[in-house]
Amino acid sequence: MATAPSRCGRPLLVWIFAEFDGFAHRPLTQNDVFYNNNRNAFLMTEETVAASLAAGRLQLECRWEEPLYPAGTTPLQRRIVPFQDLTLDWEKQQAYYFDFYGPQERIRAELARRGGDPDKLSEQFRRLWRDGYFDIKDTPEFRQLLANLRRAGVWVPPRLDYHLLNALYTARMGTPVGYKSANSLRGRERENLLLIAHHVHDKHPTHFLTFCKALAVYGKLEQLRAEDKSGKWGAKYEAAKQKFREGDTAFQRDISHDPLVAFLFPEIFASTEISSNGAKSK
Structure with missing residues (x-):
């Protein structure tokens, strides 16, 4: 895990894993982190280390889910991203690349429009x-x-x-x-x-x-x-x-x-x- 400096007087804890697989294959601690972190998880691998050295700044592999209409989620998405591109939310204690709940709210609004x-x-x-x-x-x-x-679909x-x-x-x-x-x-x-x-x-x-x-x-x-x-x-x-x-x-x-x-x-x-x-x- 790592900590990000805070502008509001307290640090933000960021969990970084060596591996992160499907639900049936990962430990409970990873599930807790994933679902409490806007369905984003971060990994440090040989690939991200090489990318970090080449770019001169920290790169992490992000894995996340995206909501689907009318319900459900995608399989885990994967991308190597610079740490500075993450959204750091000190109030919610979350660090994420993809905002799961924003699109989910739009889906729910469309469901409401169509049928209730x-x-x-x-x-x-x-x-x-x-x-x-x-x-x-x-x-x-x-x-x-x-x-x-x-x-409602x-x-x-x-x-x-x-x-x-x-x-x-x-x-x-x-x-x-x-x-x-x-x-x-x-x-x-x-x-x-x-x-x-x-x-x-x-x-x-x-x-x-x-x-x-x-x-x-x-x-x-x-x-x-x-x-x-x-x-x-x-x-x-x-x-x-x-x-x-x-x-x-x-x-x-x-x-x-x-x-x-x-x-x-x-x-x-x-x-x-x-x-x-x-x-x-x-």
Whole structure:
């Protein structure tokens, strides 16, 4: 890491990595830095050292994501840039080359122009899913919501994958959503979250990578590790990541819901970054 001099009396910490790969291949600390730094990460490599010496000034490799319409993100982009070309935001403690959230706001404005406020559509979906999951399928309100999403340009699959959406809302909210047995255990939300994590790994492995990314982005992965007293879930998590790296098809991601997932969970979704490393469409 490095520090940039401040004009407001405090330094700005800039993380510099030796390598930075897709979500399934990088440690949690890198995910924390990336998502808190406007989705920008910086590397120093042999190539950047040579470029710095040739230019007589510090050059870094930047890797970043860009938002896509109507939802989702590009795969990681790459460019060697002079340090002086970075935007340094001391207030937010961010140093970035590409401003992810500026274009994202313009996309959301266009979605609102075409079919309604995207925040309201997403919140309505979350509310209906949380409060009426077991009765939601054929209600007029939910059917109208799906029609509004399609009108706004969001692709909605003909048949929703309830297991995937349950898992992602559980990761986001920190308490089980859509699981009758878990919801009946009052006052034990954190333990229930651990039980759901085991369930997703054991019963729905094609959703496991997306679920783990949600856990990381919403701050639940470290919580699970702390609560995993037996170490069983942690062992499953590490073993699954290793199998994925080795090309095991058991954990290939089901990508059939990617457009909808990207709209409902914009904080976690990076389409090609995950799916190109083993994807499965139903």
